[in-house]
Amino acid sequence: MTDRSKGLFANYDREEFFCEMFGGSAHPASHTDSIRDRMRTMKVPTLQRRAQSCDRELYNLGITFTVYSDRDAIDRVLPFDVIPRVLSRDDWSHIERGCVQRVAALNRFLHDIYHDQHILNDGTVPAELVVRNANFRPEMKGLDLPHGTYVSICGIDLVRDGQGAFRVLEDNARTPSGVSYVVENRHLMMRSFPDLTGNVGLRQVSNYGMHLQAALAEIAPASAADPKVVLMSPGVFNSAYFEHVFLAREMGVPLVEGRDLVVEDDRVFMKTTGGLRPVDVIYRRVDDAFLDPEQFNPKSMLGVRGLFRAYRAGRVSLANAVGTGVADDKAVYAYMPRIVRYYLDEEPILQNVDTHLCREPEGLAYTLAHLDELVVKPVGESGGYGIVVGPKATRAELEECRARVEQDPANYISQPVIDLSVCPTLIDGSIEPRHVDLRPYIVTGKESWVLPGGLTRVALRKGSLVVNSSQGGGTKDTWVLE
Amino acid sequence: MARYAERAENLARILDVNETFARDVQGANDWLPILKLHRDEEAFFERYKEATSENVVRFYIIDAENPNSIIYSVRAARENARSIRHLISLETWAQLNVSYNLVASLTARNLHLSELSRLCGRIKEGVQLHSGIVTGTLYRDQVWSFYRLGVFTELADQITRLVDIKYHALLPAWQDVGSPVDIAQWNALLRSVSAYHGYRRVFPARMTPTTVAGFILLSPRFPRSLTHCVSNIEATLDELLTNEDLRDISFPRDSLETLKELTSRSPERVVTAGLHEYLDEAQVALLDFGSQVAATFFYAD
Numbered sequence: 205m206t207d208r209s210k211g212l213f214a215n216y217d218r219e220e221f222f223c224e225m226f227g228g229s230a231h232p233a234s235h236t237d238s239i240r241d242r243m244r245t246m247k248v249p250t251l252q253r254r255a256q257s258c259d260r261e262l263y264n265l266g267i268t269f270t271v272y273s274d275r276d277a278i279d280r281v282l283p284f285d286v287i288p289r290v291l292s293r294d295d296w297s298h299i300e301r302g303c304v305q306r307v308a309a310l311n312r313f314l315h316d317i318y319h320d321q322h323i324l325n326d327g328t329v330p331a332e333l334v335v336r337n338a339n340f341r342p343e344m345k346g347l348d349l350p351h352g353t354y355v356s357i358c359g360i361d362l363v364r365d366g367q368g369a370f371r372v373l374e375d376n377a378r379t380p381s382g383v384s385y386v387v388e389n390r391h392l393m394m395r396s397f398p399d400l401t402g403n404v405g406l407r408q409v410s411n412y413g414m415h416l417q418a419a420l421a422e423i424a425p426a427s428a429a430d431p432k433v434v435l436m437s438p439g440v441f442n443s444a445y446f447e448h449v450f451l452a453r454e455m456g457v458p459l460v461e462g463r464d465l466v467v468e469d470d471r472v473f474m475k476t477t478g479g480l481r482p483v484d485v486i487y488r489r490v491d492d493a494f495l496d497p498e499q500f501n502p503k504s505m506l507g508v509r510g511l512f513r514a515y516r517a518g519r520v521s522l523a524n525a526v527g528t529g530v531a532d533d534k535a536v537y538a539y540m541p542r543i544v545r546y547y548l549d550e551e552p553i554l555q556n557v558d559t560h561l562c563r564e565p566e567g568l569a570y571t572l573a574h575l576d577e578l579v580v581k582p583v584g585e586s587g588g589y590g591i592v593v594g595p596k597a598t599r600a601e602l603e604e605c606r607a608r609v610e611q612d613p614a615n616y617i618s619q620p621v622i623d624l625s626v627c628p629t630l631i632d633g634s635i636e637p638r639h640v641d642l643r644p645y646i647v648t649g650k651e652s653w654v655l656p657g658g659l660t661r662v663a664l665r666k667g668s669l670v671v672n673s674s675q676g677g678g679t680k681d682t683w684v685l686e
Numbered sequence: 687m688a689r690y691a692e693r694a695e696n697l698a699r700i701l702d703v704n705e706t707f708a709r710d711v712q713g714a715n716d717w718l719p720i721l722k723l724h725r726d727e728e729a730f731f732e733r734y735k736e737a738t739s740e741n742v743v744r745f746y747i748i749d750a751e752n753p754n755s756i757i758y759s760v761r762a763a764r765e766n767a768r769s770i771r772h773l774i775s776l777e778t779w780a781q782l783n784v785s786y787n788l789v790a791s792l793t794a795r796n797l798h799l800s801e802l803s804r805l806c807g808r809i810k811e812g813v814q815l816h817s818g819i820v821t822g823t824l825y826r827d828q829v830w831s832f833y834r835l836g837v838f839t840e841l842a843d844q845i846t847r848l849v850d851i852k853y854h855a856l857l858p859a860w861q862d863v864g865s866p867v868d869i870a871q872w873n874a875l876l877r878s879v880s881a882y883h884g885y886r887r888v889f890p891a892r893m894t895p896t897t898v899a900g901f902i903l904l905s906p907r908f909p910r911s912l913t914h915c916v917s918n919i920e921a922t923l924d925e926l927l928t929n930e931d932l933r934d935i936s937f938p939r940d941s942l943e944t945l946k947e948l949t950s951r952s953p954e955r956v957v958t959a960g961l962h963e964y965l966d967e968a969q970v971a972l973l974d975f976g977s978q979v980a981a982t983f984f985y986a987d
Contacts (some may be wrong), residue, residue: 263783265783459772477931479934
């Protein structure tokens with residue numbers, strides 16, 4: 205039976221999941237009324253045609269990630285779905301407050317562990333979890349950063365459970381990527397769907413570059429009167445190079461590679477056609493380990509010799525700070541609610557997903573006993589690699605997972621399977637539910653600002669819960685309504 | 687980026703004109719001069735048996751292993767553009783992508799002689815559109831100056847090479863200047879660089895090796911001539927050096943002075959004293975100039 209009054213969505217079935225467009229059984233999504241109204245009259249072939257031209261446009265504009273083979277550079281478009289994901293004003297305000305709170309806690313935590321380590325000394329967070337963490341940088345001890353801002357750019361991955369509640373899946377406190385797609389997706393939607401985007405009251409996203417530039421200028425060393433900011437990229441061979449170009453342009457700052465910078469007397473300079481010019485702030489998209497061959501990986505070709513000395517001397521600021529990786533570790537994540545209460549004396553606004561630490565005996569026992577119900581994740585990986593989703597795994601996969609967890613319990617956490625919310629998605633000529641997550645971007649200089657919306661990633665494979673682009677994920681435009 | 691784009695256009699011009707020209711005179715030999723022009727005989731005959739039109743066209747348009755091919759040049763232009771994407775306009779990048787996709791999608795089936803002229807036309811237009819977009823959108827700071835230095839250095843290099851090889855190939859025919867074959871060859875040369883019409887306006891009645899070579903190399907009004915390129919290089923450089931940001935820079939001008947002296951000579955003097963030696967000197971000076979730009983502004987060793 206189809207409901208003709210639903211038009212475009214006549215055959216759409218959200219199944220048992222919470223839907224971003226239609227809500228859940230307990231929460232009718234009234235905020236999408238006007239958008240559904242507009243979409244109802246659209247025909248699937250129209251959507252398909254516009255989707256195709258969107259794809260072509262993304263490719264021609266070079267909004268791509270690049271895969272290098274021996275012979276060629278292959279530009280791939282991150283699949284883009286034209287049906288937007290819409291957030292109500294109330295939901296957004298909740299997310300916004302929750303994200304700001306979380307970043308504040310992360311920054312306080314990082315300052316503490318690189319100074320007096322109160323939180324470790326009183327046992328709130330196990331010390332070895334932090335100081336033995338591969339991403340803990342003892343070199344950072346005692347260094348005071350402007351405004352105590354370690355994480356200038358943070359991406360917090362949120363999912364929505366079956367009841368429609370937002371929960372934090374992970375924190376990205378090193379170099380969260382993807383924000384360029386947020387802005388470009390919006391521009392693409394504005395061009396391709398003027399009939400949908402006009403007069404619905406969308407919060408704009410195209411001022412991201414201005415906010416980012418302003419925040420970076422705020423964390424400059426106090427001695428810099430007119431701070432010079434640069435964006436440091438590993439270079440054209442990096443798969444996120446498009447984003448580096450995008451951000452440099454949007455901020456109006458030079459895009460440099462390590463070889464374009466030199467350090468003299470603990471001061472960083474950029475080589476220009478007119479000679480050396482001082483640099484005050486570096487938004488670096490290069491990992492800690494490759495920043496400075498003198499201090500870290502001596503084989504790094506991407507870094508700048510002496511950069512860390514200049515940093516320690518307070519002559520240059522880095523965003524994000526060195527050593528933030530310890531805070532987005534999946535094991536430290538489990539302690540985030542406690543970390544929020546510890547530093548801010550507030551209840552966390554955004555809840556974690558329940559997490560079992562295999563490093564703890566109870567956690568390990570529970571995980572091994574419920575392997576087929578849980579999602580098991582290695583703590584050090586990103587990009588969705590190494591994740592085993594219990595209910596979807598074969599017996600052999602589960603046994604292999606069990607062996608790995610037993611061998612190195614501290615490297616694993618487990619979480620219940622979350623019924624990620626779905627969003628109507630155009631798949632081969634029909635509108636089907638697909639699971640989505642949300643990554644808001646929080647920019648912090650003196651204070652925090654949250655880009656309204658963020659990146660919605662969608663798992664395009666039927667039933668899949670893994671939204672990462674390396675695992676068959678795409679993106680959607682994310683709308684926050686006024 | 688500028689240099690590779692100009693190189694692709696030049697290749698398209700040469701192939702186009704040679705195809706038109708080879709239609710009059712039959713025989714596979716007619717494609718040999720193109721191989722000579724780029725000093726590619728060895729590379730070509732390593733992989734192809736005969737210099738047939740099909741093979742040569744394939745070699746210069748879609749053979750990605752040939753560093754003198756159109757596909758190679760367009761790809762290099764695009765990869766260079768990628769590394770300066772933060773400096774060029776979005777339109778510039780988008781159009782380069784479209785051009786690249788056109789060339790990258792070509793297969794041997796698209797290279798029929800009957801379609802060649804149209805195809806070369808499209809490639810040429812792609813590059814011309816590229817320069818138009820750059821001219822219309824590039825922010826006028828140092829990047830613009832360096833872009834122009836690249837364009838004119840490449841054009842100057844190409845024109846000297848073209849004249850050098852054509853002149854040599856045509857030498858035996860000098861005895862019968864004015865014979866139909868000879869005229870046809872000079873015709874082709876002039877047309878390949880879009881100089882025919884301009885030349886005719888200056889020399890409505892005559893076509894001699896000296897006037898043709900002289901026009902192509904030394905006419906200040908012909909936009910691809912050595913003279914025109916050198917004067918643009920000088921003007922661009924002078925403007926660049928007035929930049930406040932570059933006040934501490936000293937640029938060695940010796941190679942530029944050599945080029946200026948070379949372009950002040952008369953066609954007769956150039957031809958009498960030995961055209962090949964003249965062109966050689968010009969090419970060396972252009973190469974020096976390029977290295978000096980790299981060493982002065984871009985920290986090259």
